[in-house]
Amino acid sequence: MLLFYILTQISVAPLNIVIPPNVISNIIIPPSEVTAxxxxxxxxxxxxxxxxxxxxxxxxxxxxxWRSEVKDSGYYKVGxxxxxxxxxxxxxxxxxGVQYYYEVRCRTSKYEYSEFTAPSEAATSSSQWYNTxxxxxxxxxxxxxxxxxxxxxQARKGKTLFIRKINGLDAxxxxxxxxxxxxxxxxxxxxxGSIGDIATIAAINILxxxxxxxxxxxxxxxxxxxxxxxxxxxxxxxxxxxxxKGRPEGYNPDxxxxxxxxxxxxxxxxxxxxxxxxxxxxxxxxxxMAEALILAETGNISGAxxxxxxxxxxxxxxxxxxxxxxxxxxxxxxxxxxxxQEPMLVSSIxxxxxxxxxxxxxxxxxxxxxLINNDFILNWFHN
Amino acid sequence: MxxxxxxxxxxxxxxxxxxxxxxxxxxxxxxxxxxxxxxxVSGIFAIVIGLHSNFHLHITxxxxxxxxxxxxxxxxxxxxxxxxxGIAFGIGADSLFMKIYRNxxxxxxxxxxxxxxxxMASAAFRAFRAKTKEATVLLIVALIxxxxxxxxxxxxxxxxxxxxEWIMMYPNMAAQxxxxxxxxxxxxxxxxxxxxGIERGWLGGAGD
Numbered sequence: 218m219l220l221f222y223i224l225t226q227i228s229v230a231p232l233n234i235v236i237p238p239n240v241i242s243n244i245i246i247p248p249s250e251v252t253a254x255x256x257x258x259x260x261x262x263x264x265x266x267x268x269x270x271x272x273x274x275x276x277x278x279x280x281x282x283w284r285s286e287v288k289d290s291g292y293y294k295v296g297x298x299x300x301x302x303x304x305x306x307x308x309x310x311x312x313x314g315v316q317y318y319y320e321v322r323c324r325t326s327k328y329e330y331s332e333f334t335a336p337s338e339a340a341t342s343s344s345q346w347y348n349t350x351x352x353x354x355x356x357x358x359x360x361x362x363x364x365x366x367x368x369x370x371q372a373r374k375g376k377t378l379f380i381r382k383i384n385g386l387d388a389x390x391x392x393x394x395x396x397x398x399x400x401x402x403x404x405x406x407x408x409x410g411s412i413g414d415i416a417t418i419a420a421i422n423i424l425x426x427x428x429x430x431x432x433x434x435x436x437x438x439x440x441x442x443x444x445x446x447x448x449x450x451x452x453x454x455x456x457x458x459x460x461x462k463g464r465p466e467g468y469n470p471d472x473x474x475x476x477x478x479x480x481x482x483x484x485x486x487x488x489x490x491x492x493x494x495x496x497x498x499x500x501x502x503x504x505x506m507a508e509a510l511i512l513a514e515t516g517n518i519s520g521a522x523x524x525x526x527x528x529x530x531x532x533x534x535x536x537x538x539x540x541x542x543x544x545x546x547x548x549x550x551x552x553x554x555x556x557x558q559e560p561m562l563v564s565s566i567x568x569x570x571x572x573x574x575x576x577x578x579x580x581x582x583x584x585x586x587x588l589i590n591n592d593f594i595l596n597w598f599h600n
Numbered sequence: 601m602x603x604x605x606x607x608x609x610x611x612x613x614x615x616x617x618x619x620x621x622x623x624x625x626x627x628x629x630x631x632x633x634x635x636x637x638x639x640x641v642s643g644i645f646a647i648v649i650g651l652h653s654n655f656h657l658h659i660t661x662x663x664x665x666x667x668x669x670x671x672x673x674x675x676x677x678x679x680x681x682x683x684x685x686g687i688a689f690g691i692g693a694d695s696l697f698m699k700i701y702r703n704x705x706x707x708x709x710x711x712x713x714x715x716x717x718x719x720m721a722s723a724a725f726r727a728f729r730a731k732t733k734e735a736t737v738l739l740i741v742a743l744i745x746x747x748x749x750x751x752x753x754x755x756x757x758x759x760x761x762x763x764x765e766w767i768m769m770y771p772n773m774a775a776q777x778x779x780x781x782x783x784x785x786x787x788x789x790x791x792x793x794x795x796x797g798i799e800r801g802w803l804g805g806a807g808d
Contacts, residue, residue: 258624259624260624260625260626260628260629261625261626262626313626344625344627345624345625346623346625347622347623347624348622348623348624351621351622354621354622355622358788361785361788361789361792362792365789365792369798413639415787415790415791418794418802419790421801421802422799422801422802425801426801442650444646444650445643445646445647445648445649445650445651445653446642446643446646448649448650448653449646449649450802454801454802471656471657471660474653474654474656474657475649475650475653475654475657476654477654478650479709481708481709481712481713482708482709482712484712485712489668489671493667493668507713507716508712510716510719510720510723511712511715511716511719513723514719514722514723528783528786528787530776530779530780530783533779534727538723538724538726538727539723539726545779546779546780546782546783546786547779547782547783547786549786550783550786550787550789550790551786553799553801557801561798562793562798562799565789565792565793565798565799566789568789569785569786569789572785572789573781573782573785576781576785
């Protein structure tokens with residue numbers, strides 16, 4: 218019973234309430250004019266607190282922010298911010314609809330304190346149903362979607378659309394053909410990304426096209442995965458590709474496997490496969506990090522033809538140096554459209570290009586306005 | 601059914617998440633947090649599938665005594681012993697599990713990472729051979745950057761570091777932002793295509 222009583226008391230006691238220490242320095246003048254107000258465009262869980270700097274700001278280390286639900290008592294510390302700051306955003310379990318009062322005081326490096334300021338007026342937090350800061354994103358999204366859908370609509374009407382040559386994707390056929398001639402497998406590395414990464418989805422789309430070619434040529438394809446969900450999807454994609462080409466017996470589920478979930482063990486494992494199985498073609502598509510160069514250089518040593526595609530800008534130079542072809546950034550996303558030549562997909566790339574044109578227009582306009590000290594475009598994109 | 605159900609789920613959840621992005625209300629935040637929880641739960645189930653695949657791969661190779669099957673024995677022994685040690689003796693800061701992790705796995709990870717240094721040297725040697733005009737430009741710029749980033753650069757000419765900063769901040773940044781812009785638009789278009797069911801490669805044959 219006693220233990221139960223103690224536990225009950227502990228669990229109901231507000232742990233963050235601290236009694237103010239008494240080491241008050243009369244020399245330090247507290248800040249003034251504390252105001253508190255609801256933070257806009259949030260879920261009702263933030264309150265902004267502002268004050269005027271203490272005249273002794275240079276002598277102190279910072280300001281402590283205290284909060285209470287009653288104006289005259291029950292204050293407890295909710296935050297601390299360094300000197301020269303006059304604004305603090307309270308995110309310490311702020312409840313929507315509850316009135317909060319704030320006091321601020323100075324703290325020195327020796328833990329001496331000034332007196333508290335007078336309490337602020339009550340501030341109440343509330344939720345909003347629309348984030349006005351994201352209006353520019355919303356307008357951008359509407360324009361972008363409209364342009365892409367317009368391009369798709371044009372394709373439906375039968376308009377032929379031109380798409381520029383992408384050497385890396387053209388070389389896929391040749392690379393798979395080489396593996397077939399040499400009687401060696403194709404190694405397809407979908408990178409470290411999860412299924413939530415767009416680059417991984419793009420890599421899976423390319424895998425679908427590559428698997429159709431390996432099925433056609435009866436060439437084994439090895440797909441070591443770093444993520445179990447990606448593995449399930451890649452297995453399904455390869456299986457369906459073999460079925461579509463009428464070669465279900467050629468599909469070997471053991472060739473699409475989960476290797477390991479960590480970055481460098483994955484690189485070591487894939488490197489081992491390259492050196493032991495000696496695939497004739499290595500395809501690196503998806504999200505890559507520091508392991509990119511380890512993989513590409515090991516593949517280079519093994520003498521394989523290598524094609525890489527990633528949206529990781531920092532890894533692109535490594536792939537460019539170590540691989541025969543590199544599919545850069547947006548080309549990776551365009552790959553499935555390019556390889557399938559399906560009008561609906563090709564038209565979406567066209568829509569993407571129109572959007573790029575709009576952005577280039579704003580870039581030029583923003584640069585010109587910037588030169589005459591007008592930041593309108595800059596601010597519009599920034600906020 | 602096989603085609604339509606995943607596509608409908610994708611369409612509805614895609615639109616819901618786009619709308620959620622613009623709504624800061626706490627109900628919207630709750631929906632978002634629930635979605636993240638679902639991702640974690642489905643990820644845990646996926647680990648079981650991954651482990652099954654991993655065990656199946658290694659055990660098959662050991663049983664069939666395929667080339668290099670000794671490596672598979674080492675992998676399986678390491679995996680199982682770490683699992684046993686973790687379950688039997690715990691995974692606290694001073695546990696045997698953590699000692700093995702700190703003294704074996706971390707150094708092995710670091711070794712793999714350090715290989716990057718050697719690979720960078722070999723890749724740089726290949727990239728900087730001045731065979732073409734572009735490669736020559738690359739070689740010259742790389743030399744300027746490398747010299748300017750070490751004290752020798754400042755010693756040779758006190759404005760060398762400034763030149764390097766200029767190259768990094770303007771021509772280099774412009775190229776990176778150009779690629780970044782294309783990536784951003786590409787991602788958005790891809791997402792739109794997936795949500796609207798135009799891009800179906802990720803569904804396997806089910807989407808055809």
